[in-house]
Amino acid sequence: xxxxxxxxxxxxxxxxxxxxxxxxxxxxxxxxxxxxxxxxxxxxxxxxxxxxxxxxxxxxxxxxxxxxxxxxxxxxxxxxxxxxxxxxxxxxxxxxxxxxxxxxxxxxxxxxxxxxxxxxxxxxxxxxxxxxxxxxxxxxxxxxxxxxxxxxxxxxxxxxxxxxxxxxxxxxxxxxxxxxxxxxxxxxxxxxxxxxxxxxxxxxxxxxxxxxxxxxxxxxxxxxxxxxxxxxxxxxxxxxxxxxxxxxxxxxxxxxxxxxxxxxxxxxxxxxxxxxxxxxxxxxxxxxxxxxxxxxxxxxxxxxxxxxxxxxxxxxxxxxxxxxxxxxxxxxxxxxxxxxxxxxxxxxxxxxxxxxxxxxxxxxxxxxxxxxxxxxxxxxxxxxxxxxxxxxxxxxxxxxxxxxxxxxxxxxxxxxxxxxxxxxxxxxxxxxx
Amino acid sequence: xxxxxxxxxxxxxxxxxxxxxxxxxxxxxxxxxxxxxxxxxxxxxxxxxxxxxxxxxxxxxxxxxxxxxxxxxxxxxxxxxxxxxxxxxxxxxxxxxxxxxxxxxxxxxxxxxxxxxxxxxxxxxxxxxxxxxxxxxxx
Numbered sequence: 001x002x003x004x005x006x007x008x009x010x011x012x013x014x015x016x017x018x019x020x021x022x023x024x025x026x027x028x029x030x031x032x033x034x035x036x037x038x039x040x041x042x043x044x045x046x047x048x049x050x051x052x053x054x055x056x057x058x059x060x061x062x063x064x065x066x067x068x069x070x071x072x073x074x075x076x077x078x079x080x081x082x083x084x085x086x087x088x089x090x091x092x093x094x095x096x097x098x099x100x101x102x103x104x105x106x107x108x109x110x111x112x113x114x115x116x117x118x119x120x121x122x123x124x125x126x127x128x129x130x131x132x133x134x135x136x137x138x139x140x141x142x143x144x145x146x147x148x149x150x151x152x153x154x155x156x157x158x159x160x161x162x163x164x165x166x167x168x169x170x171x172x173x174x175x176x177x178x179x180x181x182x183x184x185x186x187x188x189x190x191x192x193x194x195x196x197x198x199x200x201x202x203x204x205x206x207x208x209x210x211x212x213x214x215x216x217x218x219x220x221x222x223x224x225x226x227x228x229x230x231x232x233x234x235x236x237x238x239x240x241x242x243x244x245x246x247x248x249x250x251x252x253x254x255x256x257x258x259x260x261x262x263x264x265x266x267x268x269x270x271x272x273x274x275x276x277x278x279x280x281x282x283x284x285x286x287x288x289x290x291x292x293x294x295x296x297x298x299x300x301x302x303x304x305x306x307x308x309x310x311x312x313x314x315x316x317x318x319x320x321x322x323x324x325x326x327x328x329x330x331x332x333x334x335x336x337x338x339x340x341x342x343x344x345x346x347x348x349x350x351x352x353x354x355x356x357x358x359x360x361x362x363x364x365x366x367x368x369x370x371x372x373x374x375x376x377x378x379x380x381x382x383x384x385x386x387x388x389x390x391x392x393x394x395x396x397x398x399x400x401x402x403x404x405x406x407x408x409x410x411x412x413x414x415x416x417x418x419x420x421x422x423x424x425x426x427x428x429x430x431x432x433x
Numbered sequence: 434x435x436x437x438x439x440x441x442x443x444x445x446x447x448x449x450x451x452x453x454x455x456x457x458x459x460x461x462x463x464x465x466x467x468x469x470x471x472x473x474x475x476x477x478x479x480x481x482x483x484x485x486x487x488x489x490x491x492x493x494x495x496x497x498x499x500x501x502x503x504x505x506x507x508x509x510x511x512x513x514x515x516x517x518x519x520x521x522x523x524x525x526x527x528x529x530x531x532x533x534x535x536x537x538x539x540x541x542x543x544x545x546x547x548x549x550x551x552x553x554x555x556x557x558x559x560x561x562x563x564x565x566x567x568x569x570x571x572x
Contacts, residue, residue: 373441373497380439380501380548381530382469382476407473410443411497 002117002149003110006257007312014313018260019052021285026058029291032076035065036293055260055283056271061295066096066236075099075290082289087135088235098137098235099289105144107286111241111255112145118246118253118310119204119229121175123150128168130178130186131209132158132419137239138209142177145241151175158182158418161189168200176205180212180220180228181421184352187223188416198225206231208240210420211322211338215345217249219352230319236295237282243317251304251316258286261317262294263302274303280317298323328356328424330367333402337423340369343399349377349388353414356404359427368405369396375411434552435505435569436484441497442475452477452496459490464572465535465546478533480505480546480572502552505567506559507542508534515545521562522547527555544572 001007009017029036030047039059040047049055066074075082082099100108116127127146131138139157146153156167158178164186167173176183183205187197202224208231220228232252233240242259243252254261260283262271272278280299284291300323304316322336329335337356345352351372359366371392379385389408397403415422442448449468456463456479465480481487484500491498508514515534522529530548537544544567549555559566 375497378499378501379441379476379497380437380478380499382471383530385441385474385476386471409474410441412495413443 001312002114004311007114007253007314009257009313011313014256015052017257018285019049022052022055022260022283023048025283025285025291025293028288029076029293033074035069035074052260055294056262058294060269060281061292063096063236063296063298071097072099074292077101077288084140085135086137086140086235086239096236098239101288104287104289107258108141108238108241109144109148111238111258112141113148114145114255115231115241115244116142116145116149116151116175116177116206118244119175119206120227120247121146121149121151121204125149125151125174126154126172127151127175127177128154128156128164128171128173130156130158130164130176130182131240136419137233137235138179138419141233141239141241142206146175146177161186161416161418162193165190165193165195168202169195172201174201174203176202176224176226178205178207179209179417179419179421180207180216181210181417182419183207183220183228184216184223185416185418187220197223200224202226204229206244208232211320211326211336213321213338213342213345214319215342216352219345232317232320234297234299236290236292237284237297238287242282246308246310246312248308248310250308251318253308253310253312253314254317256314259284261303261315264296266300274315275305277302280320300327326424328358328367330365330400330402330404333400335400335402335404339400340396340404341423343395344371344392347388347392347395349374350392350408351375351411353416354423355414355425356423357425357427365428366405368407370407370409370414372414373408373411434502434556435480435546435567435572437501437503437546437548438479438481438484438487438491439499439501440477440479440491442477444470444473444475449475449477451494452491455490455494455496456481456487459486461487461490465533465544467533467546469531501548504547504549504552504555504559505572506545506547507565507567508545510542514543518545518559518564521558521564522549522555525554525558527551527558 026047043059081101083102084100086098088096129142133139190197204227217228229245231244233242243254245252262281263278265278280297282295283293299320301318301320304318321338351374353372355370357368393406461481463481467478469476488498528550532547534543534545
């Protein structure tokens with residue numbers, strides 16, 4: 001553990017710390033950010049609370065608030081205090097800009113050091129940062145965390161996958177940080193180069209920035225022979241370092257000394273008790289540059305009830321399986337692309353690469369999943385392929401409660417991602433067919 | 434027994450042309466080509482000289498290739514010629530997965546290619562019935 005004193009603090013002390021920090025935050029944003037002042041006034045709340053429960057009376061902050069303030073309207077400090085700018089990855093809609101003070105960067109490094117330590121990292125480790133460096137928070141976020149922990153840090157960034165493998169082998173990388181889909185591509189590339197990924201000195205990986213399934217974890221762990229942990233963050237709240245799994249892999253500990261997490265009902269938007277699912281909402285307690293109060297992430301998850309065996313007292317966020325923005329509604333059924341991935345990884349003969357293609361047939365939306373046949377399949381007989389397609393189709397129908405057309409495509413024909421995988425292709429605007 | 438290459442192909446324009454061009458560029462000469470298609474994908478089966486070269490060049494061009502053992506038989510050019518052969522396999526309860534035929538240029542007999550479930554049993558049964566199974570270099 002990187003900061004055991006903080007990470008295991010008792011809940012009463014944590015509550016007191018959160019309350020103190022929350023009040024400081026509320027008055028800070030009320031004083032310095034016109035949007036918050038207006039929203040608080042409109043909602044009839046004053047920037048002071050006597051208990052944490054009162055936070056539920058405050059208005060939410062949404063992505064559109066940040067867009068409306070583009071680029072610096074939501075900053076709570078003068079620009080002279082900002083030392084770093086990042087921008088959201090633009091996975092959905094227009095980008096937003098986030099600014100960090102020197103203090104923000106210092107705390108961010110601590111939080112990412114906690115994350116890498118939770119994966120088993122120490123100052124003995126060699127960490128390969130294959131998240132993209134640049135405006136995306138993933139690369140630099142992980143970078144400063146790894147350095148803070150004292151690891152030998154390789155700032156290789158994403159891309160040039162053969163070089164990733166070569167560096168991993170030559171530099172003796174022990175911890176890999178990248179998106180889970182990129183980890184699978186690195187393993188595949190290693191095999192193409194005649195290098196057994198399980199024979200490398202890698203022992204752990206910290207993977208995030210896109211939803212992934214338990215089966216993908218199993219697959220990554222098997223292919224590299226490592227421990228793979230899930231990390232969570234979003235640029236509007238911090239970047240990576242908001243929450244991370246520990247070695248128990250039973251939910252992601254939220255760094256509650258720096259963030260308040262709420263789960264709210266998706267209809268009523270009222271907080272729900274631990275254990276119930278809803279939209280994840282974060283309040284940043286210590287951010288100076290661009291703090292947020294009750295930011296709606298669009299991520300759907302729940303708090304895992306109970307205590308964790310690792311000793312951390314921070315509550316655990318269940319693995320986020322999808323962002324509500326990624327959610328597809330297919331004939332009335334909510335479908336997250338990660339559910340399809342979970343199904344595919346359980347079927348021998350198909351590769352874990354897929355795309356959901358949306359098109360329009362007449363006035364109807366048509367959904368088709370393109371699935372790669374694994375190169376190991378003996379596809380000489382058409383009936384083998386037909387059976388495989390039938391099985392994929394049946395298992396998707398059974399897991400998702402909706403039937404979706406399945407198309408088998410050639411091995412290695414779906415574009416590999418070096419960052420966030422593009423799982424949904426929407427052709428509906430093009431008026432195809 | 435003859436080695437046949439099977440390539441999994443998406444049904445899309447130009448894909449088969451690219452496959453055959455890759456073989457042509459590698460100097461591979463095809464003896465037979467058979468396309469089995471469904472609504473969405475095709476399976477292309479190829480018999481050619483220099484199977485290893487063909488496989489490597491196709492894989493280098495990004496195709497997925499598998500190698501399958503098939504049986505090639507010279508079928509006499511008279512009515513009932515093929516039926517005689519199939520009856521031998523039927524009597525042994527050997528199922529034919531697929532078959533296709535081609536004619537050797539200037540030859541007096543056609544060559545039939547079979548994919549069967551039990552290749553060695555089929556070879557033995559055909560041999561015992563006096564039917565000549567072609568070797569790879571004869572095709």
